[in-house]
Amino acid sequence: MKRCVIFDLDGTLADTSGDLIAAANHCFEAMGIDERLDPAADAGTAVRGGRAMLTLGLTRAGLMSEERVTKWYPELLSAYDAAIDVNTTMYPGAVSAVEALLRDDYAVGICTNKPEALAEKLLRSLGVRDLFGSMIGADTTAARKPDVLPYWTAVDQAGGRRDASLLVGDSVTDRKTSAAAGVPSILVTFAVGGEDVHVLQPEAVIDHFDELQPKIVQLIG
Known part of the structure; x- marks a missing residue:
């Protein structure tokens, strides 16, 4: 040993923050939310994971609920999987x-x-x-x-x-x-x-x- x-x-x-934020922003676009996470300013949230990013964006939009986070988390993972190494x-x-x-x-x-x-x-x-x-x-x-x-x-x-x-x-x-x-x-x-x-x-x-x-x-x- x-x-x-x-x-x-x-x-x-x-x-990994850039690609994580891109996946979260994909979800916000699909939700019809205009505001996006910023790759630089929000990088600290990105490294805390997908749920943290969804929570931040939904809170800013006044739409935060645990149900929405749970609903969109699989979509975020799918988007991240599709473009995991761009940045x-x-x-x-x-x-x-x-x-x-x-x-x-x-x-x-x-x-x-x-x-x-x-x-x-x-x-x-x-x-x-x-x-x-x-x-x-x-x-x-x-x-x-x-x-x-x-x-x-x-x-x-x-x-x-x-x-x-x-x-x-x-x-x-x-x-x-x-x-x-x-x-x-x-x-x-x-x-x-x-x-x-x-x-x-x-x-x-x-x-x-x-x-x-x-x-x-x-x-x-």
Whole structure:
């Protein structure tokens, strides 16, 4: 069993906000809502997922209801699936950082709250799926982050040691997940609103993937 690093996906490994917002705006257009989410100003909501984007747009239009969010969520996923990699890119240094971990004999996996099929499709489209020994999505297990079940499943499937693992993420959800599991977290600042992660008091913070491996060595060896 190896030391293990588990990554979040959206807002951590890849900037997916542009394609997520495009999918939400497709739904608003279909609803006849004139106002659209802004790819820059609303990127922080995008990385929180489809339901958060629908809630924001419907609230702005004065049409918010949980029934509408539930009704349009499948349409949003369908639109996203059809154009999942138009604007999405890996963050600078992400691939090199993962490759360096593999060379140093770490187990590496992903634990995301993106539906598994969409996450798998995106990773393959970006050409990076084979770098990860596990890929656990929102619907892979009976729970999703911040529950510990998907995190431990990601560690186990990657061939990692639970007692020598950590989570790299960008959000309060990732921080809560690591805390629930009793493992360290490293949060990134380069996602939208990234400087806010300092208040979550993770074990470490990085501004670029070049800083990742030294932090990992300090925390789990």
